[in-house]
Amino acid sequence: MTVQDIRSFNRFYTNVIGALDYGRHLYAPYTLTESRVLYELAHSPRTDAVDLRTELSLDSGYLSRILNKFEQDGLVERAPSEQDPRRRRITLTARGRDAADLLDERARETVGALLASVAPDDRQRLAEAMRTVRSILGDDRVPRREDVVLREPGPGDLGWIVQRNAARYAAEFGWNTDYEGLVARIVADFAEDHDPHLERVWIAELDGRPVGCVMCVRDDAPGTARLRLLLVEPDARGLRIGDRLVEAVIGFARGVGYRELVLWTNDVLAAARRIYQRHGFVLVSEKPHRSFGVDLLGQDWRLDLHGASD
Known part of the structure; x- marks a missing residue:
């Protein structure tokens, strides 16, 4: 395998994701990164800014701007962490959870449409191939x-x-x-x-x-x-x-x-x-x-x- 092989695959996969979102407005009115933050907050009820920055590998200033926007839009609330008052705990409001649920629903429908085009016998092969890539490239994170x-x-x-x-x-x-x-x-x-x-x-x-x-x-x-x-x-x-x-x-x-x-x-x-x-x-x-x-x-x-x- 060469560097060009990986770059070629990246272009292919990026095109697949772009085609999935074409005309669907999957993340609107949020960017992909903002949607990732919403998803993480929806599935990690006790999350602070440091956790988010580490989990998503985001620059602290960039994450702070996203959270400020979410707070202004009424999607999140921030308060001192119970474990460490120096940290800020981030939780979704009811409005924020509705937004996260909508994005999750759109994502499931979109990926479901993609899988519908894959022959049933090939779906297990695809899943195994994806797990293999993650394993080889070092995704050894312990599930929580x-x-x-x-x-x-x-x-x-x-x-x-x-x-x-x-x-x-x-x-x-x-x-x-x-x-x-x-x-x-x-x-x-x-x-x-x-x-x-x-x-x-x-x-x-x-x-x-x-x-x-x-x-x-x-x-x-x-x-x-x-x-x-x-x-x-x-x-x-x-x-x-x-x-x-x-x-x-x-x-x-x-x-x-x-x-x-x-x-x-x-x-x-x-x-x-x-x-x-x-x-x-x-x-x-x-x-x-x-x-x-x-x-x-x-x-x-x-x-x-x-x-x-x-």
């Missing part, structure tokens, strides 16, 4: 909890839920394709007929790739929601993603008026069971069964949302 974003599913994410559940449970517990069939039916039922006001899916995203998921769907019993398909990828564990996904389900279910939240799991899923227990779920019944090619102990868990506190 704040780097994880919970979002709604985009094109292809429901298929990802099926594929990753099947692959992970086969690798970790030896479950056969019966489980993949079950997950596929659950996901298909949601995709074909769900009430967006009462049912929802969350995708946990880290560095632009999905690393976890969970679903909240209506149960047969009146006033009851069911938590389904909680999953966290092995390389993303330790970042409290499972807790955040369960917290999202609990908050959503309580917010839309469900009285209780139930789930079915198996005793071999020890890490998931510990998460449920931390959030107040109570084991109500157990029953041995043979499913997915193995002998299991199925468990029903229940959470009273009137008494739950997240």
Whole structure:
């Protein structure tokens, strides 16, 4: 590889980004750098100016001008840091969060449109190639909890839920394709007929790739929601993603008026069971069964949302 190879790739990628934004006004009325600052503030609730300057490699004077503009526009508030009064803590206002959410939505739609032009079989190759470039060029930053974003599913994410559940449970517990069939039916039922006001899916995203998921769907019993398909990828564990996904389900279910939240799991899923227990779920019944090619102990868990506190 030569210097010219890298410069040629840079020109190609810059043209791709420019084409994505052509006529879309993706960042308007903000510059790309201003949008990056908004994004960082939206996903790092305890951020001060020094953190921002380090994370984004910005000149202190340039960052100060951006923050002054944001403050004048009512997007941010500044106050002394609780940890170090010499530092200034930066937080988004409600208006600032709305602006960040709008930019995030535009970015997801734009990148989704780009991925829609990529053949499904090539998407995994593209993701691996991007991770390889980052690894070789020294992106050895340790992921933080704040780097994880919970979002709604985009094109292809429901298929990802099926594929990753099947692959992970086969690798970790030896479950056969019966489980993949079950997950596929659950996901298909949601995709074909769900009430967006009462049912929802969350995708946990880290560095632009999905690393976890969970679903909240209506149960047969009146006033009851069911938590389904909680999953966290092995390389993303330790970042409290499972807790955040369960917290999202609990908050959503309580917010839309469900009285209780139930789930079915198996005793071999020890890490998931510990998460449920931390959030107040109570084991109500157990029953041995043979499913997915193995002998299991199925468990029903229940959470009273009137008494739950997240």
